[in-house]
Amino acid sequence: MPDKDLRRQALAPGKTVSRKARERLSRQSSAANSTNNSPTGSTSNSRAPSRQPSDDEDSRSEGAYSYSSFDEYHGGVLDVGDAPAEDYSYSNLNNLIEELITRKGSTSAGRELCIARFANALQNGYRTAEVAPRLAEIQGSLLRSIKDGEVKEATLALKALTMTIITCPDNDAQIGMDKTLNNIITDSDSPLVKAAAIRTLSVQTFFGGSSEEGTMEMMEFLLEISESDGETVGALDDGKVVSAALQEWGFLATLLDEAEDITEVAMDTFVDQLESGDVSVQIAAGENIALLYEYSYTEQEEDEDLSSGEEDNDENDAIEDKTAPRMIKRYQVYRREDQLKDLLSSLANTSGRGVSKKDKKALHENFADFVNAVEYPYRGPRHSNAIDQESGQRLGSRLRIKNFGQYKVNKWWKMHRLNGLRRVLGSGWITHYEANDNISGCLHEK
Template sequence: MHDLRRQALENGKTVSRKARSRQVSTASSKANSNLNSPAQSRANSRNPSRHGSDDEEYLSDGTAWSTNSIEDILNGEDVDLPSDAWKAELQNTVEQIVDRKRSSTEGRADSLSRFAHICMARFAKDDIESHMGELLPSMLRSIKQETTERETVNALKALSVAIITLDSDDIYDSVADQLKRTISDSESIQAKISAIHALGVAAFFGGASEDESEDVMTYLLEIIESDGLSVDAHDEGSVVVAALEEWGLLATGVEDIEETTEAAIEAFVDQLQSSDAGVQIAAGENIALLYEKSYTPREEDEDISEEDVDSEDEEQPSRDDKLVKRYTVYRRQDQLLHTLDDLATISTRKISKKDRKTLHSSFADIRNSVEKPTRGPKYSTALDQETGRSYGGGRMKVRINRNVEVRIDKWWKLQRLNALRRVLQGGFTHQYDENEAVSRCLPFSVAGKR
């Protein structure tokens, strides 16, 4: 791979459903094999979408993140099974994962993959919680031994899904050390990537303290600053992307990130020069997040200067609701804006048409937020002909059901949505309805209302 530091202007890079089966376990096994490829991993790390109208962008219901519909796998229209058949399938799968003496490497890999898929599509906390005393050691053993890449990666994915399912404050301490060893020592790039994502999920959902979360962020920043060299993955763009994505997730949970910003922003700006479009976009989204977090609501009776007060009247009608700039994120902002302009309009043929389109769309939003930090992703300054006001934010939405939708009008929301999508894939909307760990991450609105 070319050096990630090369100028982006010179060089750069970044379904159909499976046939339904009458046997749940067979269908799960076949479908899972497609989800383990690096190409699918890269596809899952982005946020594909479709346009519902001129002023609203609705994200897909999950199939865009996966080549398989998990609902079809578990309860396909041509599968004559009772509605709770997945519980029996899950119970069998748990027994196969735990009983290592009677299982083969490929058998465990299949079972771990099937476990993850069932727990994505169904909220199974009550069904797995009592088994975690045996499940967790077995998963960690598969991760530690690395008998095959497939077993290791499937164990890491199963662990991530289990962490979000359990919503426990006790799991981080049990898994963090092993995940860091895998990131640092594994010879498999895919295992490193999956372990980075699992570490971020464990810290965010698994009970890490504020200090522990900040330690993980520091660890991830070392990977980013060194282009992966710190974990023996030099110039592996997919490893750097994973570190950027999980850093962004953890940053959304830090209330005051001013002290962390100076070192982080330098690393992210540096990565804008990457030859990998995925690295550039992930770095840019973190930059937008840092600018967004530099503004906080005006406190009661706070004496502030007008120049530090946001003036988006259409979004914040009263002065008391204004957001206030608390600190300077990056001192060379003019230079940064120039770089973002270049990325938002890049036209070199050395970059694929698909990557150019993605870069243009992403960096137009990122540049907009750097210039005006209170504007989130997909903010539109176009005027609504009926109201005469700009469309503003909230054009990107996730429809959960007929009455509930999630407006992705902030960068912190987009970071959390992408993290949940990476783990839960097509099961996201079902989990949002059933799993408090998921729904509390993203506030919802009543469909059709702004």
């Protein structure tokens, strides 16, 4: 392929172009120049198409570009004109399950419609009574569609499988599923299928009772995808795949009690991806950086004295609730913190002509938060230093989930979990929050 075509392909919308990717392109360009002895024209960066944030509640509570419905990976194919999921009676949903399992004589279009209806039913309703008795059969049928179906059927089946896991996170029924999903991510020819499978595997790891060792292995797999710009799974510089890997790494990282041992390697990857040409990749990397900085501070122990080498937060400056525990810095997150702050600040003030208004707004809002996270890791997202006139305390986190007792998203781990749940549940996340203890519980307990 000619050098200019390589550059055009790598910088096309939807691609992630990190520093390492640009170095690869530069080497390819140099080789071509030495062979052809012809100059290469300059290349302008192009941004990935903007993702559509939800209108539901505060758009920042979804992490702007970091949050997007799982349905994005289907190109809207779930819009099948079907009745709302809540209209499915017990018997009707059981008939649908029977149709899903009985594949003999079915057509590709028929299976797609059946899987879409089933996924919608589980997304918008908590249906354990219907699903649990036939869980193994349902998962077997969906895995067959994932492995053998065309792109549309496979991505629909991945969504349906994700909803099934969230509905019935049965450990025994999921034995061996992670290996199957890993193979799909590695071997599929479709970046859409790869990205959707990353989401499903993350949910299976999170809710399926994976061991700490299994969770760490999954995170290493996702980090390898991110570090290689997707090359390790055959999706070089594909923005959807790389952003999915980054986002799900952050989602799974919230399961850890501490992150010191993995921080150095992970930070190198995330800082590198801040220079990507894909806004969703940049924001996902920034969110992970914020989470790792938050992990570096823990509460002061009752019998702990502060030594001269330790740093702590100023309770009069940072804590909105003055009765909250003091937070102590335990280790250094990144060795070149001044450079990191400069890079984050430059992204928070992006003003280039080649950046769309929506991309620019997303960068400004998110990276202002990330700068604050590096400077004050104990504050959490959307922290305000403004003083409440009545209490005399700082307002602190301004991020709330409406209609749920004004649940406060005042920690980065809460932000990651909220974003992760809403990515896969879409509009049905409120229903599951109210009815599914697995969903509501993970937002309140780390």
